[in-house]
Amino acid sequence: MSEYQSKSHLTNNAGVPVGDNQNSMTAGSRGPTLLQDVHLLEKLAHFNRERVPERVVHAKGAGAHGYFEVTNDITKYTKAKFLDEVGKRTPLFARFSTVAGEKGSADTVRDPRGFALKFYTEEGNYDLVGNNTPVFFLKDAIKFPDFIHTQKRNPATNMKDPNAVWDFFSLSPESLHQVTILHTDRGIPATYRHMHGYGSHTFKWTNADGESVWIKYHFRTEQGIKNLDEETGNRIAGESPDYKTGDLFESIEKGDYPAWKVYVQIMPIEDANTYRFDPFDVTKIWSHKDYPLIEVGRMVLDQNPKNYFAEVEQATFSPGTLVPGIDTSPDKMLQGRLFAYSDAHRYRVGANHEALPINRPRAQVNNYQRDGFMRFDDNGGGQPNYEPNSYEGPVEDENSKQASFEVSGMADSVSYNEHDHYTQAGDLYRMLNEEEQSRLIKNIVGSMNPVEKDEIKLRQIEHFYKADPEYGQRVADGLGLKVPEKVL
Numbered sequence: 001m002s003e004y005q006s007k008s009h010l011t012n013n014a015g016v017p018v019g020d021n022q023n024s025m026t027a028g029s030r031g032p033t034l035l036q037d038v039h040l041l042e043k044l045a046h047f048n049r050e051r052v053p054e055r056v057v058h059a060k061g062a063g064a065h066g067y068f069e070v071t072n073d074i075t076k077y078t079k080a081k082f083l084d085e086v087g088k089r090t091p092l093f094a095r096f097s098t099v100a101g102e103k104g105s106a107d108t109v110r111d112p113r114g115f116a117l118k119f120y121t122e123e124g125n126y127d128l129v130g131n132n133t134p135v136f137f138l139k140d141a142i143k144f145p146d147f148i149h150t151q152k153r154n155p156a157t158n159m160k161d162p163n164a165v166w167d168f169f170s171l172s173p174e175s176l177h178q179v180t181i182l183h184t185d186r187g188i189p190a191t192y193r194h195m196h197g198y199g200s201h202t203f204k205w206t207n208a209d210g211e212s213v214w215i216k217y218h219f220r221t222e223q224g225i226k227n228l229d230e231e232t233g234n235r236i237a238g239e240s241p242d243y244k245t246g247d248l249f250e251s252i253e254k255g256d257y258p259a260w261k262v263y264v265q266i267m268p269i270e271d272a273n274t275y276r277f278d279p280f281d282v283t284k285i286w287s288h289k290d291y292p293l294i295e296v297g298r299m300v301l302d303q304n305p306k307n308y309f310a311e312v313e314q315a316t317f318s319p320g321t322l323v324p325g326i327d328t329s330p331d332k333m334l335q336g337r338l339f340a341y342s343d344a345h346r347y348r349v350g351a352n353h354e355a356l357p358i359n360r361p362r363a364q365v366n367n368y369q370r371d372g373f374m375r376f377d378d379n380g381g382g383q384p385n386y387e388p389n390s391y392e393g394p395v396e397d398e399n400s401k402q403a404s405f406e407v408s409g410m411a412d413s414v415s416y417n418e419h420d421h422y423t424q425a426g427d428l429y430r431m432l433n434e435e436e437q438s439r440l441i442k443n444i445v446g447s448m449n450p451v452e453k454d455e456i457k458l459r460q461i462e463h464f465y466k467a468d469p470e471y472g473q474r475v476a477d478g479l480g481l482k483v484p485e486k487v488l
């Protein structure tokens with residue numbers, strides 16, 4: 001608040017009291033508006049600039065503040081300081097989202113849900129940008145823009161396009177596992193509170209002795225899993241499109257704080273060379289029998305944002321924002337994401353997005369990066385802006401280096417060695433009870449029915465059939481088609 005006036009005074013952006021906020025300045029009561037009404041000009045001009053570009057994916061979302069608490073000693077696996085003591089709490093911000101829809105789209109559609117977390121650790125920010133599914137549709141980042149185009153609007157009709165969706169899926173059989181998950185009951189979580197979260201990719205943890213393991217994150221909802229059937233989801237999408245946004249806000253407002261128990265699966269580094277499939281392939285899950293869940297902690301969301309734009313819209317999460325003790329893996333999707341997110345943030349929010357209050361680390365930021373649009377902190381003051389220097393500027397710390405790793409092989413555009421797209425999708429189908437299977441088939445048939453070309457439907461039926469003959473047969477029956485001879 002200005003020392004010259006109270007909070008009740010309306011001011012312009014320069015802090016100058018405003019004389020009239022209801023009537024523009026005109027030449028006489030009917031005269032044209034005067035250009036010298038700078039308050040009017042400022043209001044209209046600022047309004048025109050109220051939007052930043054929405055996220056190209058995951059545009060519709062809801063966020064909340066909370067904390068993460070360590071409940072199990074896992075220091076033998078990672079040296080990350082925020083995980084180094086049972087009982088230690090780290091503040092965090094979470095954002096949940098749908099993927100394909102625009103910022104104003106409905107919450108209760110069939111879609112994966114984003115599960116993005118920013119931990120404000122003592123060693124700087126750690127972002128975990130996952131989904132509510134343990135796998136993804138693709139295994140190589142190079143296919144992501146094409147895939148997302150099929151989930152968005154047709155370039156000519158500007159409508160959602162089932163042809164494009166199933167054309168792409170049927171030509172990208174690695175999507176089958178996630179396609180199956182998406183059309184089960186879990187494809188429409190009842191709320192953001194009633195779903196699990198996953199880091200999905202493999203990450204590397206390294207302990208204080210430099211020993212590393214591969215890990216996968218699991219966040220298991222304490223509220224229990226609850227889903228909506230297609231009809232209910234569609235009805236709510238019409239009646240209350242912001243249903244999940246409201247549910248999260250209201251439950252926190254009334255003190256019913258959602259919580260998740262956090263676990264990791266841990267794979268010894270050497271196992272990655274001998275496991276029965278490539279463990280870095282994000283279209284596959286690691287067997288829980290081989291790598292059981294190990295408890296790490298608990299996440300609680302207990303505070304709503306005070307301002308949606310400032311805290312949720314401007315929040316920027318990147319899978320590359322990591323702390324010492326946590327590194328990436330050779331997962332080809334994750335590798336691409338290391339570039340994509342920060343690049344999107346610089347475009348969407350600006351080069352200094354990390355200095356905004358919601359993104360600003362609680363740890364001190366000391367570096368030699370300066371200037372740029374909207375540099376609204378002290379920009380490093382008078383400290384040296386180059387390194388090395390003789391003025392006691394900040395220096396690197398060897399202990400914070402990424403864990404080193406060996407690489408070998410020919411540089412080439414190559415796929416994973418292994419092409420079994422079917423076993424895990426089939427396992428999932430066989431795990432479902434009869435009613436769940438029937439709903440899965442109904443959801444798939446409902447989604448594929450509008451596809452114009454039989455060629456596309458038949459190609460996709462082949463994939464379902466290869467996962468499990470009954471699965472393929474039932475989809476074919478539902479679509480009134482025959483399973484193609486060549487897979488029988």
Ligand code: HEM
Nearest residue numbers: 055058095114115116130131136141144200336337340344
């Ligand atoms: C958002 C790219 C795969 C989860 C985004 C954004 C981009 C992007 C550009 C918007 C970022 C922003 O404007 O702030 C990609 C690329 C991928 C990929 C290139 C593959 C190579 C994935 C996967 C997951 C995922 C595999 C989950 C396991 C998310 C989430 C958000 C997001 C949760 C929303 C973050 C937020 O709430 O701000 N993605 N993505 N993405 N992505 Fe991805």
